[in-house]
Amino acid sequence: MAEPEAIRLAQQGDAAAFERLYQLHSRRVYSLCLRMVGNTAEAEDLTQEAFLQLFRKIATFRGESAFSTWLHRLAVNVVLMKLRKKSGKETSLEQVTEGDEEAGTPRRDFGAVDIELTGSIDRVNLQRAVEQLPPGYRSVFVLHDVQGYEHNEIAEIMGCSIGNSKSQLHKARMRLRDLLHEAVRAKAREERRAAGSASGGEV
Amino acid sequence: MNTIGCNEFLNQLGDWMENNRSADARAHVIRCGDCRSLVADLTAIQESAPSLALDDPEPSPRVWLAVRAQLEQEGLIHDGRRAPAPASTGWFDAIFAMIPRPALAAAYLAALIAVGAALVAPGSGYFQRTSSGSARWLSRTENATGPLSAQLNSAEQDTFSSFKTADPTVAASLQKNLAIVDNYIALCEKSVREDPQDEDARDYLYDAYQQKADLLAQMSDRGDIGQ
Numbered sequence: 367m368a369e370p371e372a373i374r375l376a377q378q379g380d381a382a383a384f385e386r387l388y389q390l391h392s393r394r395v396y397s398l399c400l401r402m403v404g405n406t407a408e409a410e411d412l413t414q415e416a417f418l419q420l421f422r423k424i425a426t427f428r429g430e431s432a433f434s435t436w437l438h439r440l441a442v443n444v445v446l447m448k449l450r451k452k453s454g455k456e457t458s459l460e461q462v463t464e465g466d467e468e469a470g471t472p473r474r475d476f477g478a479v480d481i482e483l484t485g486s487i488d489r490v491n492l493q494r495a496v497e498q499l500p501p502g503y504r505s506v507f508v509l510h511d512v513q514g515y516e517h518n519e520i521a522e523i524m525g526c527s528i529g530n531s532k533s534q535l536h537k538a539r540m541r542l543r544d545l546l547h548e549a550v551r552a553k554a555r556e557e558r559r560a561a562g563s564a565s566g567g568e569v
Numbered sequence: 570m571n572t573i574g575c576n577e578f579l580n581q582l583g584d585w586m587e588n589n590r591s592a593d594a595r596a597h598v599i600r601c602g603d604c605r606s607l608v609a610d611l612t613a614i615q616e617s618a619p620s621l622a623l624d625d626p627e628p629s630p631r632v633w634l635a636v637r638a639q640l641e642q643e644g645l646i647h648d649g650r651r652a653p654a655p656a657s658t659g660w661f662d663a664i665f666a667m668i669p670r671p672a673l674a675a676a677y678l679a680a681l682i683a684v685g686a687a688l689v690a691p692g693s694g695y696f697q698r699t700s701s702g703s704a705r706w707l708s709r710t711e712n713a714t715g716p717l718s719a720q721l722n723s724a725e726q727d728t729f730s731s732f733k734t735a736d737p738t739v740a741a742s743l744q745k746n747l748a749i750v751d752n753y754i755a756l757c758e759k760s761v762r763e764d765p766q767d768e769d770a771r772d773y774l775y776d777a778y779q780q781k782a783d784l785l786a787q788m789s790d791r792g793d794i795g796q
Contacts, residue, residue: 397625511618536583
């Protein structure tokens with residue numbers, strides 16, 4: 367069953383159509399949630415909530431935007447609401463996406479960076495670093511660089527301007543650079559310590 | 570010739586990464602090692618990011634089961650082929666909101682997988698849709714689920730005898746949910762008896778047993794926590 371047909375039938379309450387839409391999109395939505403919260407159980411709960419919201423509202427879908435964009439917008443909102451509740455702050459979506467500006471502002475801080483990251487980024491390090499990003503940066507980075515959405519789509523998903531999406535992405539990458547360098551330096555320190563204690567043990 | 574400095578280049582860095590590169594910015598990068606290094610790092614991050622999506626897992630089947638159960642409860646789904654949904658499927662949400670995510674007990678899971686395989690594996694035999702075929706399917710299904718049902722009942726008794734929790738609200742909720750799942754199992758068994766060759770009905774029966782095993786595992790975990 368193709369997506370447009372599944373949408374049409376789901377709008378009439380057809381169970382198989384709901385299931386088809388779930389099959390088509392669940393992996394991507396779950397992936398987004400997982401990257402955002404870094405926890406499989408929470409990601410599953412959020413995926414469940416996003417699809418429930420989607421199916422409750424599907425009768426109102428008129429096709430003005432792509433179905434996946436609409437679904438991702440719901441999913442991002444569900445995740446951000448969850449993160450907001452977790453942090454105990456009552457803040458607007460704009461504040462979440464704009465948050466932590468200072469930390470992400472490009473810095474003229476070359477002195478602390480003495481190693482190039484090329485070749486030293488593995489998936490585990492990168493995922494750890496992504497999890498440390500503020501939620502707004504994390505959303506845009508995951509949507510753009512991981513999932514391949516364009517800025518105009520992200521703007522629609524996040525409810526922000528295209529310029530804002532670009533700016534958030536740039537700040538996210540700058541922050542990731544700092545975090546990854548920090549991880550590389552920590553690893554180097556650890557290796558030196560290990561080598562030191564090993565040589566000390568032999569004496 | 571270098572017409573811009575590092576600060577100005579930083580202001581253009583976002584555009585640079587979007588492939589909007591002015592001649593001045595290009596000239597600066599050629600000349601400035603620090604900015605070249607910065608660009609190399611950001612490019613490495615950008616190029617590594619898609620690798621995060623390579624091993625994206627599927628959500629577990631329980632997500633769709635919960636979504637479907639909730640939609641059925643809210644009357645948003647209609648499908649005559651389906652077995653009846655639990656009388657109050659809100660238990661799924663309630664339980665997951667209340668207690669930590671359980672790990673399905675290994676013994677239960679192994680048994681359930683074996684039963685599921687026996688019920689739905691293509692190699693388990695295909696019978697024509699006849700009355701004798703129905704009888705053989707029913708017999709096969711009952712042979713497969715009988716021991717499992719007995720095991721789950723035994724586990725239920727063990728769980729209740731050792732179940733202790735500091736929170737009586739949690740205990741009451743778990744017991745109420747167990748009654749709902751038992752009711753669901755009974756309805757699914759009835760559907761299978763009525764049409765033993767209905768694959769959907771058998772799938773639902775399998776799901777129902779799995780839900781009970783899941784719930785018992787949760788109760789067991791909660792009991793341990795409460796002790």
